[in-house]
Amino acid sequence: MFAMLRLMGIGFIVLSVIYICLSFYSRSVRRGKLEAQWDDEGMTGDRDAWIDQGLQDYDGSLRRKLILGVYVVPVTLIMVLIYFMNFH
Template sequence: MAFARLFVFGFLALSVIYIAVSVYSRSVRREKLEKRWAEDHPGDEDSPEREIYIETGMAEYNSSLRRKLILLVYVIPLIAIVAISIIVNVT
């Protein structure tokens, strides 16, 4: 029963961490795109081309490896828990 509790609360905690890291990473990427547009097109902050540029960049981000690597937030702790439990039970 303790393992089930660990699994449920651990999953909830990791989900919160995943959401926070994902939102942060998306906001950093969006900010970089906005800065790059501002450097390339000074004074052009409200044009439809800017929105298209940013949305295209975010679509590329959504299919990037970086976004998929954030899923390691779930994998690494799971591997650590399994490794620790094996080490503790074998020795």
């Protein structure tokens, strides 16, 4: 029982680090795309405010929520693996 709790604790920490890294990477890619769009279209006005608004829109997007799959997919695979190894 202690081994399983240790596995879950370490797994949660590792998955959290991966999630944080993916979130920062995805946000930086989105920021780069917004900056490139601003430059390509030759927009006028407050660039930083426009980029901040685009990032706020990104925070509520489906793509941002899909990054939570970092937690769901590995846990599901481990549960399926444990089930098949013990009951089949």
